[in-house]
Amino acid sequence: MTDSNALDPEDRKIVTLARSARARNGVPEGAAVRDETGRTYVAATVELPSLRLSALRTAVAMAVASGAESLEAAAVVTASETPDEADLAAVRDLGGAGTPVLIAAPDGTVRLTVSAG
Numbered sequence: 200m201t202d203s204n205a206l207d208p209e210d211r212k213i214v215t216l217a218r219s220a221r222a223r224n225g226v227p228e229g230a231a232v233r234d235e236t237g238r239t240y241v242a243a244t245v246e247l248p249s250l251r252l253s254a255l256r257t258a259v260a261m262a263v264a265s266g267a268e269s270l271e272a273a274a275v276v277t278a279s280e281t282p283d284e285a286d287l288a289a290v291r292d293l294g295g296a297g298t299p300v301l302i303a304a305p306d307g308t309v310r311l312t313v314s315a316g
Contacts, residue, residue, distance in 0.1 A: 218303065254277075288315075
């Protein structure tokens, strides 16, 4: 596990935003991504009868819809111990295989950092 205070300030910011989205909406996951210009996009799990999206896929979709051309980093706050492969694929599609994805526990502690590739 990684102390969130030891993270780069910009990475700490996206973990904090993801954690806030999860708590505010009372959903299983919160996520945030940072694009090539430093803009951030924050999302929570979407669960409707006709649409189900993880928080990370929703954040990537928001970035794309806002004109982002690449990603610098992504973070997801979840109770899950491992990243979802479909989430990593979405990050990889926009950011490339080397994009770091921070996987954090609900308390904000980063458990794991993986590349999207």
